Amino acid sequence: MLRSVPKRLTAGFFVVLAFALSNAAISYRSTQKLITNEQAIAHSHQVIAELETTLSKLKDAETGQRGYLLTRDTQYLAPYVLARTQTQEQLAKLKQLTADSLKQQQQIAQLEQAMSAKFAELERTIDLEQKNQFDAARAIVLSGRGKQLMEDIHQIVGEMEKSERLRLQQRAQQSQNGFRDEIVTSSVSMLLNVGLLVLLYYLIHRYIQQRQHAEESLRKANQTLETLIQSSPLGIVALTPSGKVSLWNPAAERIMGWSRREIVNQYLPIFDNQQLDRHLQARILQGEAISGVELRSYKKDGQAIAISLSTAPLRDASNQINGIMAVIADISDRYAAEQTIREQAALLDIAVDAIFVQDLENRISFWNKGAERLYGWQAREALGKNADELLHDEPALKIVVLQEKLNTDGEWQGELRQVDKNGKQIIVASRWTLVRDAQGNPKSILVVNTGITEKKRLEAQLLRVQRMESIGTLAGGIAHDLNNVLTPILMSVQLLQMKFSDTQSQHLLNSLESNVKRGAALVKQVLSFARGFEGDRVTLQVKHLISEIVHLIKETFPKSIEVVTDISPHLWTIFGDATQLHQVLMNLVVNARDAMPKGGTLSIQAENTIIDDYYAQMNVEAAVGCYVAIAVTDTGIGIPPEIIERIFEPFFTTKEVGKGTGLGLATALGIVKNHGGFVNVYSEVGKGTKFSIYLPASKATEPQPTKDSELLLGNGELILVVDDETSIREATKLSLEAYNYRVITASDGAKALKIYAKFQDEIAVILLDMMMPSMDGTLTIMTLQKINPVVKIIAISGLSSNEKIAAKTGLGVQAFLPKPCTAKDLLETLHYAIKK
Incomplete structure (x- = not known):
């Protein structure tokens, strides 16, 4: 019996052990199933948490992007970049967590695609903002595309959460059923309880290890966060729900001036000194996120600064607000820089x-x-x-x-x-x-x-005037020599006309006289644009000149050219030479005719106008005063821009050889300038040309025309002819003698003085050339006046400018004769001087 006890005990032990092992096996299987189910539940919780975290990070990125777009403050790009990186990490975690689910992998792929599109949209707006393309960035934000992407992301996340929560509910139910079976099983045998205790111990031990690991991770994360807070260049402040400071980093101390010891458990100075209005304070304290509010604040020492304030609520595990986080940035330098830029821009605008x-x-x-x-x-x-x-x-x-x-x-x-x-x-x-x-x-x-457009135009006008003056100097010298050549020819022809009365001789002499006069007229043209030539000037009415021109046009111009006139009924008079002004108008209308080979419209207008200071400053040749403006306009081919600056140059012409001398406009300009006026021209190729002539107005009334005087003979008076040209002296001598004058000649001023000193009482008048070598006309006149203050002198010259010089030398100059002159002009001038 005693020996069987151990056997029974042993058998019982083994039976109990077998039972225990059986129960343990059953319990173990139930426990394993419970653990697996709990792991699945934990897995579902983690998937849901990661989905919410992913969505939160995306919202953080969008908040950073919105903050940057609104303020252009680059501090918002840091949370944006961080949130984007964290979102990628969250997606990677989700892929790993759902690796065993094909459907979830497909959903995550859809989520990843939608989030990529969302980030591309965010990145695009930030890029446009950085390029100052504000309207384009705003258009993307307002397009609704970003909102639609967020709704798609929310839908995908919501479907995944819904599926995971359903799975969580099912697993929770399974866990509950398994736990109930385990309790039933444990009640059957203590061994199961022991097993459960052992299993509990095991689970507790494992939990403790996991808890310790999590606490270590949390400690490290807190250290990292603390380092970031302490080293951040932005002021980071945590507030209690009542608005008192619980966290105050070094940057906040530098910006606001209060130390952590002074400010903790105190109200935020921005709130305390009422820099924020009550409405905004209430919004912040109620947990509303505020981004980039710019306001003026004061440091501890009273110094005014500009800050940017952003806030976000702090929430506990139950999502209840347990504090307002505030980020403060000192933007005083930026404000100062912007003010400087505004001031500089204002100066640049002045x-x-x-x-x-x-x-x-x-x-x-x-x-x-x-x-x-x-x-x-x-x-x-x-x-x-x-x-x-x-x-x-x-x-x-x-x-x-x-x-x-x-x-x-x-x-x-x-x-x-x-x-x-x-x-x-x-x-x-x-x-x-x-x-x-x-x-x-x-x-x-x-x-x-x-x-400098006007300056360049004035310079061009001045250069043109200077060029004309240079050409005038050369032309004047040539004209003087030509007049000296033509003078004896004209006088000789007129003497020969008196000597030879047969028809053939008269025809030849008349032809010769006509050509000499044409040459003289050509020289006068050259002088008129070069030096200015004053003919017989009287008070004129422009409308009479225009009427003559219009009559001539209608008689000679092609019928394809229509003539239109617009003459003011109350035109002022002018003081001028009718022949010269007639020539000016003829030159202009002939040019207009040539510019319209296929016909067109020729307009002649005349009106009164007043030149003011402004207009005179814009036109070198204009002076302030009253003018009669004559405009000759055609609808012809126009003048190219590269030519229009040269049209007044003498001998410049665009016409074919033999059809133009290039003196027409040059002569016209010279005549107008000699009358104290000026000329403007405007032309467009293919549209026509307009010449505007401005002549000074005169207050005098138009005189009545007088009859030509008759040829007068001399009474044997002695005339002293002084000229360095032999041919002129001889021709003048013969002409005067033919008309009953006695003549004595001298080849220069010195000889003239000797002759006059000898025959002073007999000499009635001295015909004196103004341009002679050794002793010129001016010095000779002054010396003669010293000999006889009332000496009668007629000055003669091939240059009209010498008339003014002669007029200034004294009362002894009775008249001036231009070379070449006709016998009639010479006799009339002599008669006038002798009788004076």
């Missing part, structure tokens, strides 16, 4: 010059008021445009060379031809400066342009 900035791709980034005035483009129209396309009228090669020199020397200056908003060509004196960044790399180009 400048008269056009000042603008263009980047290295020639896009305009700054445009001042001076540029608006010069070019006509408003700043909103010019900004962002290509400067070359908007302004330049220069060849592309010149612009390339200019930019190469700018890159080499860092600056360039010179003249450029450009166009304004209306396409009008303008000339500017331009200064370009290459602007570099802090690293010395080219950044942009500063351009300062001064409009």
Whole structure:
């Protein structure tokens, strides 16, 4: 019996052990099933948590993007970039967690695609904002595309959460059923309880290990967060629900001036000094997220600063608000910089010059008021445009060379031809400066342009006047010599006409006289545009001249040319030479006829006008006063721009050889200038030309015409003829003797003085050439006047300018005769001088 006890005990032990092991096996299987189910539940919780975290990070990224778009403060890009990186990490975790579920993998792929599109949209708006394309960025935000993407993401996450929560519910039910079976099983046998205790111990031990690991991870995360808070350049502040400070980092101390010891458990100074209005304070304390509010605040020492304030609520595990997190940034430097920029921009707008900035791709980034005035483009129209396309009228090669020199020397200056908003060509004196960044790399180009279009036009007018004066000096000398040649010929012809009365001789002599007079007229033309030639001037009414011209046009011009006149009924009179002015109008209408070979309209207008100071300043040859303006307009072929500056040059013509001398407009200009007036011309190729003549008005009334005087003979008076040209002396002597005068001659001034000293009592008048070698006419006159203060002198010259010189020498000069002169002019002048 005693021996069987151990056996029974042993058998019982083994039976109990077997039972225990059986129960343990059953319990173990139940426990394993429970653990597996619990792991599945934990897995579902983790998937749901990761989905919510992923969605939260995406919202953080969108918040950072919105903050940057609203404030352009780059501090918002840091949370944006961090949230984007964390979102990618969350997606990777979700892929790993759902690796055994094909459906969830497909859903995550859809989520990843939608989030990629969302981030692309966020990145696009940030990129446009950085390029200052505000409207484009705003258009993307307002398009609704981002909202739709977020709704798609929410839908995918919601479907995954719904599926996971359903799975969680099922697993929870399974876990509950398994736990109930385990309790039933444990009640059967203590061994099962022991097993359960052992299993509990095991689970508790494992839990403790996991808890310790989690606490270590949390400690490290807290250390990292603390490091970030303490080293952040932004002031980071945590507040209690009542608004008191619980966290105050070093950056907050630097910005606001209060130390952590002074501020903790105190109200935030921004709230305390009422820098925030009550409505905004209430919103913050109620847990509303505020982003980038800019306001003026004060440091501890009373110094005013500008800050940017952003807040976000702190929530506990139950999602209840247990504090307001605030981020403070000092933006005083930015405000100061913006104020400086505004002041500089105001100064640039005051400048008269056009000042603008263009980047290295020639896009305009700054445009001042001076540029608006010069070019006509408003700043909103010019900004962002290509400067070359908007302004330049220069060849592309010149612009390339200019930019190469700018890159080499860092600056360039010179003249450029450009166009304004209306396409009008303008000339500017331009200064370009290459602007570099802090690293010395080219950044942009500063351009300062001064409009010099009017200046260049005035310079061209002045050069034309100077050129005409130079040509006039040369032409005057030639005209003098030609007059000396023509004078004896004309006098000799007139003497021969008296001697030979047969028809053949008279015909030849008349032809010779006509050609000599034509030559004299040609010389007078040259003198009229070169030096100015004053003929017989009287008070004239322009409408009579125009009437004569119109009558001549209708008689001789082609019928295909229509003549239109517009003459003011109350035109002022002018003081001038009718023959010369007739010649001016004839030259203009003939040119107009030639410009309309296929016909057209020829208009002649005349009106009164007054030239003011402004107009006189814009036209070198104009003076302030009253004028009669005559306009001759045609609808012909027009004058090309490259030719119009030369049309008044003598001998310049575009007509074929034999059809024009090039003296018509030059003569017209000379006559008008000699009358104290000026000429303007405007022409467009293919549209026609308009010549405007301005003649000074006269207050005198128009005189009545007088009859020509008859030829007068001498009474044997002795005339002293002084001229260095032998032919002129002899021809003049023969002419005067033929008309009953006695003549004595001298070849220069010195001989004339000797002769006059000898025959002073007999000499009635002295005919004196003004231009002689050794002793010229002026000195001879002055010396003769010393001998006899009442000596009678008739000055003779081939240059009309010598008439003025002779008139200034004294009362002894009775008259002036231009070379060549007819016998009638000579006899009438002698008769006038003798009787005076």
